Amino acid sequence: MKLEQVHSLTKLDALRHIVSAYLAYVDLPPEVKRMDDKSFEEVYAAYARVWEGNELLDEKQTSSSYAYPEINADWIEARMEDGALLLPMKADERYHAPLIVPMDGYNECPQPLYQAALFKHWQDEFEMMPLAVTQNTWVVRAGRLPATDNEALQLAKEHFMFCQYVLDSFDSVGQYASYLKCNEIWYFWWD
Structure with a gap:
């Protein structure tokens, strides 16, 4: 049943739901919070209202020297001690990972259904594959x-x-966009 739901969700549907859930706790007018039929640009604009005036919204692409740690045997061993799980999965089913190891229910962490829907789209578009998961982090390539x-x-x-x-x-x-153009490792974590 969950996989059918994942397959029925567009990337925009998943983002609408995630942003709607986030905006439910923010003091904005109801028409801004309503995500039905909003385009990607409108959904992002509504989300960006939370961050208005913040330099985080600057879209100018600038270089960054930041690099996430290299994912190697030492990295994996250190994470295994912290309870990380490694998920060997078939290439075309890697987006199932959030449904197998559900992580959500705190702060802004999306429900596994919406994680899997976005993972599916990113797998299709960017050949994304989960590498490891902890109680609050996804590491993908x-x-x-x-x-x-x-x-x-x-x-x-x-x-x-x-x-x-x-x-x-x-x-x-x-x-961050500049980082994504040059680096294959993506980290998603929720405090």
């Missing part, structure tokens, strides 16, 4: 990087709506 600045910015906005904490190590969504 993109097999294909965004090819253009616009594609990278779109992806950065999707990631920001999915998990606001992706910008913790970056000055702005634009700087």
Whole structure:
């Protein structure tokens, strides 16, 4: 049943639900919070209202020297001690991971259904595959990087709506977009 739901959700449907759930606790007018039939740009604009005036919204792509740790045997061993799970999965079923190891129910962490829906779309678009999961973190690898600045910015906005904490190590969504164009490792974590 859950897989049928995942397959029926567009990327925009999943983002609408995630942003709607987030905005439920924010003091904004009801028409801003209502996500039905809003385009991607409208959903992002509603989400961005929470961050109005914040430099995080700057879309100018600038370089960053930040790099996530290399995913190697030492990294995996250290995470295994912290309870990380490694999920060997068939290539075409990797997006099932959030349904197998559900992680949600706190802060802004999306429900597994919406995680899986976005993972499916990112798997189709960027050959994304989950590498490891902990109680509050997904570590994934993109097999294909965004090819253009616009594609990278779109992806950065999707990631920001999915998990606001992706910008913790970056000055702005634009700087994160620049990171995505050059780096295959994506981290999603929720405090």
